[in-house]
Amino acid sequence: MPSQDLAYTTVQYFSKVGVTPTPSEEHRVTTHQPIDDLFKHRVTPTLKTEWRDDEYPPLLERVVSSSAAGFPGHNGHECQNRHAFAALLQDGSVTTWGKSEAGGDSSNVASLLNGTVKVSQVFSNHRAFAALREDGSVVTWGDPLHGGVTADESSLLKSTPRIINIFSTTGAFAALRSDGSVLAWGDALCGGDLHSAARQLNGQIKVINIFSTACAFAALRADGSVVTWGDLLSGGSSNAVEAQLDGKNKVVRIYSSYGAFAALHEDGSITPWGHACSGGNNYDVAHQLNGNPPVVRIASTAYAFAALRADGSVVAWGHPHKGGSVRGGISTLLNGSVSVLKIFSTSAAFAALRADGSVITWGDSASGGLSLDVAEDLRGLIPVVKVFSTNYAFAALRADGSVITWGDSDSGGDSRAVAKKLKGSTRVIDVFSTSAAFAALLADGSVVTWGDPVSGGDCRKVAQQLDGSINVVKIFSTLWGAFAALRADGSIIAWGDSTQGGHNVRLDHAKNIVYLANPHINSDLSSIASTFGQSPCRIT
Missing domain, CATH: 2.130.10 (Methylamine Dehydrogenase; Chain H)
Structure with a gap:
């Protein structure tokens, strides 16, 4: 419910x-x-x-x-x-x-x-x-x-x-x-x-x-x-x-959830404000966020914050069932004995990447907070290097180019249909997402998708354009279910929900595209522009 x-x-x-x-x-x-x-x-x-x-x-x-x-x-x-x-x-x-x-x-x-x-x-x-x-x-x-x-x-x-x-x-x-x-x-x-x-x-x-x-x-x-x-x-x-x-x-620096802010002060302490159900107060853990040790960065779900401290430990606050509480056995795994390097999130769960390449999850179990089914794959024997997410599922990219998924099966948590393509025989180099689907970019310039078909998890209609014959260099998405792949020749291939931009009807003339507007990746202009041999767009 x-x-x-x-x-x-x-x-x-x-x-x-x-x-x-x-x-x-x-x-x-x-x-x-x-x-x-x-x-x-x-x-x-x-x-x-x-x-x-x-x-x-x-x-x-x-x-x-x-x-x-x-x-x-x-x-x-x-x-x-x-x-x-x-x-x-x-x-x-x-x-x-x-x-x-x-x-x-x-x-x-x-x-x-x-x-x-x-x-x-x-x-x-x-x-x-x-x-x-x-x-x-x-x-x-x-x-x-x-x-x-x-x-x-x-x-x-x-x-x-x-x-x-x-x-x-x-x-x-x-x-x-x-x-x-x-x-x-x-x-x-x-x-x-x-x-x-x-x-x-x-x-x-x-x-x-x-x-x-x-x-x-x-x-x-x-x-x-x-x-x-x-x-x-x-x-x-x-x-x-x-x-x-x-x-x-x-x-x-200031961080935000859906309805609250958290300000990071120069002494490493934190001041939150806003909606209480989104982490607008941290009364229960305020003594852990006073700057000793200092907080270095913060991640958020829609409902909660997770602060990474300088000693590699994590402190969370906000909705207790949506990532705002770290208790029991999980707390001992986030106490800094093995330093946490980065924290990633879905709408209601967190995934912490530790220095040994392992991943620890907490929060709403239906949103990726429970990872028991893939616990062995997340232990760090093959180190995880980055974690990606849809609304309710995570995908972890490992050092060998393979991908491990968990969370809601309809939102990309189940990748068994494309498991062979995600084993790393052809390395996955990046992963992108809509609300309920993932798209993996492989080293050969091809694309593999899984998750909700309507939200972009099914790319069969454009499979030939995404097979790497013309390398895909970046993938973009709309919030409600469409992907658009930027290829090395500057062309765009779109798929997913046709009402949300997942169609190519108006794209035949759109060649030599530099990038697509997207708050998460449109700032990565240098790497994109270098593909086309030009200087990146910069605000001066």
């Missing part, structure tokens, strides 16, 4: 019950909806991202780090589009496909995305995209209620000072400008209205980074203080911990 813990978030509905709406009939309501309902279709990042917190104003570039984890479909700063793809081409233009009303149709702004002014990067939320152009202007499209159309588009198209980076919640965008000030647009209840914090975000004290939960933002300023806005119960209000976030004990 799904948990009925409430995430007090804004859920936008675009039709009346039983009625197909016309545009004039579209409306939205605010609801207290269970987190599990919000995550019926979700994806946990296969490549986690972490952004450098350098001194302002040097380049705020995005760098890939597999150790940073966010809630499903989120990297700590940006939310993944549920329904559509946006591809950046070598000439600086953008092509889109997928559900039209969620950003799959960009015809209304085609003249702004044709490369006349080159696009340097594309960002997303659940139902909209925002393209950052080389002149510091921004073009948006998709669902108007999610920031696809701004109230004053000219402020973005002719932004002065120039915009240098973009962040998102599920339904809103926030833009960081070169003077350290911030703009926001989209759903007001998801952070699209920052009037309550406008004076603190005007650049007088420069903002250097922005983080997000599902419906709230947290801006880290140059003096180490934090400013929040958005849904009050999703971390948009930090009044209860205002004294801890005033910069006296500088915050250096």
Whole structure:
């Protein structure tokens, strides 16, 4: 039975019950909806991202780090589009496909995305995209209620000072400008209205980074203080911990679950706030998070946080059955006697990779928290080097190129149908995911899929295009069930749910693609660009 813990978030509905709406009939309501309902279709990042917190104003570039984890479909700063793809081409233009009303149709702004002014990067939320152009202007499209159309588009198209980076919640965008000030647009209840914090975000004290939960933002300023806005119960209000976030004990990084934030201070201590069912307080383990030993990084499920300390031990808090409690025999395996190197997550379970190549799991058993069936394979005799996940299942890549899976069988936890291809005879070099399916990239440039067929687990219709005759170099996904493989010739092959971008109808003309917008892997531009012999796109 799904948990009925409430995430007090804004859920936008675009039709009346039983009625197909016309545009004039579209409306939205605010609801207290269970987190599990919000995550019926979700994806946990296969490549986690972490952004450098350098001194302002040097380049705020995005760098890939597999150790940073966010809630499903989120990297700590940006939310993944549920329904559509946006591809950046070598000439600086953008092509889109997928559900039209969620950003799959960009015809209304085609003249702004044709490369006349080159696009340097594309960002997303659940139902909209925002393209950052080389002149510091921004073009948006998709669902108007999610920031696809701004109230004053000219402020973005002719932004002065120039915009240098973009962040998102599920339904809103926030833009960081070169003077350290911030703009926001989209759903007001998801952070699209920052009037309550406008004076603190005007650049007088420069903002250097922005983080997000599902419906709230947290801006880290140059003096180490934090400013929040958005849904009050999703971390948009930090009044209860205002004294801890005033910069006296500088915050250096902020992590997030679906409805809560956790600030890492320079002394290695932690301050959480937000929804209690998402880890918004750590009263039970506060004494273990006081900086002795210091916390070095944090991972999260939708409901809980897990902090990795400098001694290699792990401390967890949040929903006790969704990864927020480490007790009994598991606690002795995470006490640092064998150091934990990285922590990965599904929606409600964690997997800790230890220095000996073994993996320890905890949390919701149906979401990968129980790994008894593959315990022998995860002992480290063949070391695990990285762990990937769907919403309810994990996949561990081992040093010999083989893959071990566990968790919900319908979400990729059962890979027996393709077991021979995952044994390592042809090494797996990377794994990608949608909400309920995995796609493994092999060393010969071919692709193997498993999991829910509708969510991309069945690629038989495009098997010939994924057989390695033209190498696949990277795989991208939408949040609700489609994959798109970028091949070495710049072409794209898509499969999965056709209503969510899993089709190739509009892709025949889309050659020489550099990368696709995706919060988890679109920052890995250097390795992609090198494939095509060009410099990576960077925000300057």
